[in-house]
Amino acid sequence: MRFGDAVGFALSSLRKRRLRTFLTASGVMIGIGALVCMISFGKGMQKNVTEAFKAADLFTAIMVMPAGPSEPGGDPDEPGSRRGGGAAAAAAKGTLLDDAAVAEILKIPGVMTAYPEVSFPAQVGLGDEGEFRLVQVVPAAVAASRALRVKWGRAYANDDERGVVISGSFARRLGLKDPAAAVGRTLRIKSVSFDFAALDPGRMMTGGGGLPLAQESYDFPVLGVTGTAAFGEGGPGLGQNDVFLPPGPARGIKRLPITSVWDVFRMSGGRVGYSAVSVKLGSLRDLKAVQSRIRDLGFSTFALADQFEEVTKAFYLMDMVLAAVGMIAIVVAALGIVNTMVMSILERFREIGVMKSVGAGDGDIKKIFFFETGAIGLLGGAAGCLLGLATSLLINRIVNIYLARQGIPYGHYFAFPLWLFLGAMGFSLLVSLAAGIYPARRAARVDPVIALRHD
């Protein structure tokens, strides 16, 4: 029996039983639709995270910290817990993460830029009132790159320009409905610094204050405001902060030399090293080599690119869980196919006998039934892909309507790579053929003598 004839037999049989074919293929369609929807969601999340990382140049970023073991019992999410003991050890060895170290790092081939992670606490507001925030010192080269995504206004042009960039969400917290309105306004930064002249042991003893602290006010024009992305603001290590200042003006600000208790440990013989230095690479290919060179200098490194493998594994796991949920619908659809085909054998019992009497072999009968289930699988698979696509787009729209009310811009939470559709079609075909094994074998074993007597 020729391939084309087997296809013709199958299609003709399915056409004859249109309603049943439609209902059976609908089962496959729903199963494949659910699978496509689930996997496209997993892939969408993965794509968003990957693209957010890429957009922020996170894959080419290395965080350099003083070398050493982690603080016992420290919070791994708190940078200080990783760098504190190491800083002490590095300090003891004399390998301070200071300007000289930054200069050494900048000499390493492949390093595009390196800058210390400097931040200080300050009260920040549009007038005398404000909120306590960490002001981060970011070089102009970094601020102008994709790392700091300025949406309104601009980033500062050079390290000495007098101006700040603030986050969009901070602009809203400052009472501005439109973050763009912050551009051109004056931001007041009230820093806190040590003032030993104000030390009053008597008042401290009686709990009446007397801490050796002084507050200074500095005004800066807001040059730019960062946008609000679906996956956080700012960029690498910048996402958590709201106020960004160039190094030049930052040097003129009197401020506390520490931002956490671990910074106390970094002080070595009056010398104070940086808690961390951010390094930007020109290419991801240099990552391993640069990391190795920095470690040779006596510092530890942390690169998100290394961690991303684990993130990818987590996404694969999520895909598998989502696919497993979708598989339940496929299994139900497969049972529907088995049921339909067994019914079809009973209805066509005599016809099978006739075919055998005129020379059809067991293989021919199997082929006819396999092609029928295959056609149901392909039909249901194609419709399922369309259903999955339509459902995903609908869910995406509904989610975006809800998120828009929370101020989150439009996002694509589902991804539809071509392989997903081809894979879904292939899987649908495979499942359908597997579901056709039992009916095809049963049809092939029909006794022609009994079948020809059948009414």
Next chain:
Amino acid sequence: MTTPVLVRTRSLAKTYVVGDVRVAALADVTLAVGEGRFVAIIGASGSGKSTLLNLLGGLDTPTGGAIEVGGDLISSMDREALARYRRHVTGMIFQSFNLVPSRTALENVELPLIFAGVERAERRRRAAELLDRVGLAARAAHRPSELSGGEQQRVAVARALANDPRILLADEPTGNLDSRTSREIVGLLAELNRGRNLTVIMVSHEEGLVREFAHDVIKLRDGRVVAEEGAP
């Protein structure tokens, strides 16, 4: 007239087991059919005529004895070999015509050619030629439900001839037809027998009709051959 033996059975037996009961449909049937002969198998209902025809047609397998057709031992063939035998050596027609209702007369005649792997244009041509041969060229596009009993049986004859078989097996081909049409159909079989030197083995209980056309008559009773008239 002596002709070479085409079909030979030796101590052929078929026993059905129904629950604990063994029913012998055929027992110790030994016969020989010469090539190009028109053989009629007659007998009462339940005498084993159809069982014998099914065994000769490779639709069923014996529980004892042997069947040899053209030197090949049919009784020991596996399922696929039997399918090939049905496809290329025999053509069968039945009392109830057994046409596929959803297919036209032409498509029904094409059916054996499909399983023989004949290319579409060639099988269309052959099927049309066969329908013309049985006088139904004008009814090629009609479905069985649009044809009379006689016409349906003619389509069945055309279908049985599709792969140019050596033996035509007819199981009560006139059972559902009036006497005039019955005569036409048996006449057609006899014409094919003469014109093509086609061996015809026909089961019937219309003794008078078959004696008019058949060269040999084999009479069965309770699964055994009780009389043979004529000689191969």
